[in-house]
Structures are given as C-alpha cells and as structure tokens.
Amino acid sequence: MKVTAIDFETANGNPASVCAVGISVMEDGAIEEKYYSLIRPESNVSYFAPINISIHHITPGDVKDAPDFRQVFSEMKEYFDDAIVVAHNARFDMGCLRAACLNSGIPVPDLIYADTVELSRKVFRTLPRHRLNDMCDYLGIELDHHNALSDSYGCLMIVASVMNLSQIYEPSELFAACNVRISRL
Numbered sequence: 001m002k003v004t005a006i007d008f009e010t011a012n013g014n015p016a017s018v019c020a021v022g023i024s025v026m027e028d029g030a031i032e033e034k035y036y037s038l039i040r041p042e043s044n045v046s047y048f049a050p051i052n053i054s055i056h057h058i059t060p061g062d063v064k065d066a067p068d069f070r071q072v073f074s075e076m077k078e079y080f081d082d083a084i085v086v087a088h089n090a091r092f093d094m095g096c097l098r099a100a101c102l103n104s105g106i107p108v109p110d111l112i113y114a115d116t117v118e119l120s121r122k123v124f125r126t127l128p129r130h131r132l133n134d135m136c137d138y139l140g141i142e143l144d145h146h147n148a149l150s151d152s153y154g155c156l157m158i159v160a161s162v163m164n165l166s167q168i169y170e171p172s173e174l175f176a177a178c179n180v181r182i183s184r185l
Contacts (some may be wrong), residue, residue: 003085004085005023005155006086006155007155009056011058016102017046019038019039019058019063020038021076022034022151024149037066038062040064040067042068042069070104073101085111086115088115088132090115111184112183112184112185122180123165136158141153166178
C-alpha cells in the first residue's frame with residue numbers, strides 16, 4: 001500500500017478556501033510522485049486574510065490565473081487510490097479537502113487517513129513539541145514551512161523515518177503497531 005501525504009494552505013479561516021496543495025507519494029519505500037498547485041479559491045471563499053498571507057505568502061495575485069479546485073481535484077484524486085493518506089494535523093487538511101469538495105459540488109472522496117502528529121506523539125514521546133517544523137528539525141528533514149509541497153514531503157518523511165526506526169514498512173501495520181488511528185473521510 002502506498003502512502004500519500006497531503007498539505008493544504010488556505011486563503012482565510014474557511015476550510016473551503018484552499019489556495020495551494022502539495023502531495024508527496026511513497027510506494028514500496030521510494031518517493032514516487034510529487035504534485036503542487038496553486039488554487040484559485042471559489043468566489044464565495046476567495047477573501048485572503050492578512051494573517052494567512054503572512055504565514056504562506058500566497059496572495060490573490062498569485063492565484064488569479066491558477067486553476068480552481070475542481071480542476072486541481074481532477075489531477076490529484078488519483079494519488080488517493082490504494083493509499084493511506086497522511087497529513088500533519090490531519091483534521092485540518094481532511095477538513096479542507098471535504099469543505100473544498102462540498103463547496104465545489106464534487107463528491108467527497110472515500111479514503112482512509114492517519115495523522116502524523118499522532119504518530120509523532122506516540123513514537124517521539126519525550127519531545128516537547130510535535131509541530132511539523134519541530135519534527136522535521138529533530139529528524140533532519142529539510143523544510144520550507146508553509147510551502148504546501150515541502151510540508152507534504154516533510155510529513156511523508158516523518159512516516160519514512162518511523163518506518164526505518166521500527167523496521168515496519170507496510171503502512172497499515174506501522175500505524176497499528178504505533179497505536180495510531182486510521183480514519184475514513
């Protein structure tokens with residue numbers, strides 16, 4: 001089974017306001033695919049909050065000619081096939097995926113997912129923080145934090161690092177052994 005890591009950036013506090021997505025895929029221990037796209041948020045959620053811009057540096061001008069979520073989803077949905085999807089703080093990213101699908105009139109994909117924050121907390125119990133940037137620093141993973149592609153890659157490398165530590169390379173077995181929930185969207 002493959003592992004697909006996903007990360008969204010949003011224009012504002014509405015989870016449907018996705019303005020960038022990054023996807024990294026590992027299959028049979030190798031990084032197979034990386035996907036990144038800016039996304040033009042739907043008009044009903046297109047306001048860019050200054051706080052969000054200050055975090056990810058994506059502006060309305062950056063996305064004015066970008067594809068909308070419907071177009072991007074048609075390209076990214078194949079990465080969910082036969083995969084466990086992971087995200088660092090999966091509740092946020094799965095909420096974005098669900099909200100953006102519903103807001104765009106797209107059926108919410110049927111997928112299974114796990115949270116790498118939960119994985120990090122279970123495996124690296126002694127660390128004081130388990131934020132993505134903290135985990136990447138600890139594991140020596142290069143990260144351009146809040147760049148969706150870099151964040152998805154960092155998330156995937158957390159999984160790979162735990163696989164190497166545990167010597168468990170089948171994703172569902174790894175999450176079971178680490179007592180990490182696998183949920184369905």
